[in-house]
Amino acid sequence: MNLDLTAYITLICTSGVLNLYLCFYVFIKRHHYANIAHLFILHTAFTTIYCMGAAFSLLSVNLGEMKFWTVIQYVGMPFSPPAGLMFVMQYVGIKVRKKHIFALFIIPFISLIMVVTNDWHHLHYRVFEIDPVLGAPYVHQEIGPWYTIHGMFIFSSMFVAFLLAVYRWKETAKAYRLQLISLMVGQLVPMVTAFIYLMGYTPQGIDPVPMVLWVSSFLYLWSINSSRMFTVMPVAKDAIFNSINDGVIVLDESYRLIEFNLASKNMFPQLKKAMFGKRFADI
Secondary structure (H helix, E strand, O other), X not given: OOHHHHHHHHXXXXXXXXXXXXXXXXXXXXXXXXXXXXXXXXXXXHHHHHHHHHHHHOOOOOHHHHHHHHHHHHHHOOOHHHHHHHHHHHHOOOOOOHHHHHHHHHHHHHHHHHHHOHHHHOOOEEEEEEOXXXXXXXXXXXXXXXXXXXXXXXXXXXHHHHHHHHHOOOOOOHHHHHHHHHHHHHHHHHHHXXXXXXXXXXXXXXXXXXXXXXXXXXXXXXXXXXXXXXXXXXXXXXXXXXXXXXXXXXXXXXXXXXEEOHHHHHHOOOOOHHHOOOEOOOO
């Protein structure tokens, strides 16, 4: 095994181990994290399966083994981004219902079936074979029509999750922005890596995405420990803040407006979120 391949496998295994740790950590403490825990557990569990399949795929010595571990990857990979999207939705205050789960898992389930049965129809991969130059475990593949649909869905799931986190940025107090940063970067890193991979700027014959997922996992772990992600969420704080009957206006150390509650808005209809950051004297 050459050094490059060893490095790839090491990075993928690091991503897998970190996601597995996060999955078990949140599962053990799920009773403290209310309704958001099960979505994060799903996300990290699917990501772990994806990484495991990718690592063993790079240990394959023939086409049969490569196809088998590709199927294992698709048990996790297509489901991880929509599970991450639902986690972010719940985090920012959008209630995730069963119909959302069903709708978001339809395409991943079809993708899994397409990969399992690809030798019969070649709709996912037109060509899937050992790279004629590099040899096993490097793959030479040509994508089919369903792969395009699958790729657009995966990219859209991560992009929407990223936008939801960005949308909450201005409304979120500084104390909670570390959590949003971890969510944004956690979605952005695999999304950008996947785009670079599709553009052909990554090592030939290897999916680089599981190699960078350790970055997202590390950020989630850091956020859980440093800013109490899950136990103190901006959406929970907002619910309490806006339920106060007295008007509350919050200023920073420079007397700039950073927040106001619903009661303040009722008292002073001119107040707008566009005023955040302005000096209170000017307002």
